[in-house]
Amino acid sequence: MLITLKHFFDYPDLSPGMLTKLRAANVDTEKLARVAIKYNLHNYLRHKMPLLKGQVEEFKKAILEYPLHSVGLIDPPKILADLVESLIGAIHSDSNCLDTTWQVVNNLLQPLITPEKLEVNPVTKLYELCQKKGLKIKFVDHWEKTGEVEVFVDGKFVGKGKSCGKKITAKNRAAHNAYEQVVQNLNVEVDQLCDETQS
Template structure:
């Protein structure tokens, strides 16, 4: 093929005509080739680890590509990742949980059902499930900090619920939501199949009696009930950590620090509540 024939082919591919577009067509073609090269990274499934996920779920995929997609983090630089499946999985599990709680607790009002649903589909709960079943070990990612985040999270949840006191690695929760989305799509959008596969992983569900109140909310409600002054918070920053002091009646009654302001404030509120309770419940 000579230069003119190659040039004509470029124009035909880009639906362009005329000599003024030659540079644009060549640049576009190079970009196109470059893009194809980037996406040529192998995305074949390793049968051993992915079979393990199917065993955990008790579900065999008819389209294995969906399972592969569900376990591919955006940082892996693959052509596809779990973002879209996470999106649909989040919507599906919220609907199924709303239905489950609505039928299980006919006596509860909407304002009681909403926090109950939130607790049962929270990032913390989903991340815990991913750790419990070691789903994270099947995830493809390129972010080296994930390994440390996983270990820190595992250490903190070994005894109690985090209750907003530590930062939840969102990607751990994303894994479960993307798998929910993958099963939903693989089963021809069968809500019954998703419920059968995932509700057993979510057991035991958090009921009204197990629902934990946010530390700041619990502190505020306690002070209001006892007719006590409102607790205020001041903030400092040291060595890339947020430091929050809880101020009650002009005294520091609790302090907390963390990687972000919310976590530090929750820790301060929890400490303040414990100290105030000691004073007013055990005089």
């Protein structure tokens, strides 16, 4: 609610759809997990999950590649986001004041993603590109067996993604890889047309 209010007043001309996407990017599981890592909150978590340490280390390495947000390419440990949500809830319960809670939350969540830095989800990005170019997309789901999702555009294999954690992460990675390949293929076609025209 606090982030929604901030965005509503900071960006009065933004459409409701864009405000929703902006809010989601600033409070989703990845963003909150990043906060937990930034402030080393995971060090205070009492648990009996032997795999968590490895997952946290993997997440810490992965976020180095995406300084602000990965847009679904990273699979963050949900418990880190839960930890930050619990902290925010505790601050609100303790202070019983939204203003005090906002002062803490606003600092915790920095840097906030702005409309200029808001990226499009890889699946949406791929669909938009292919729709614009009249290309047909097909996702082939092998996730249950191999943790992989493949992408075919106009019947040709253009990319795959893998994630043992979540199918949506595998699909996002597949779309990201496919997008890069489709753009590369389109650039090659344009270069060939230019060469033929010059000849």
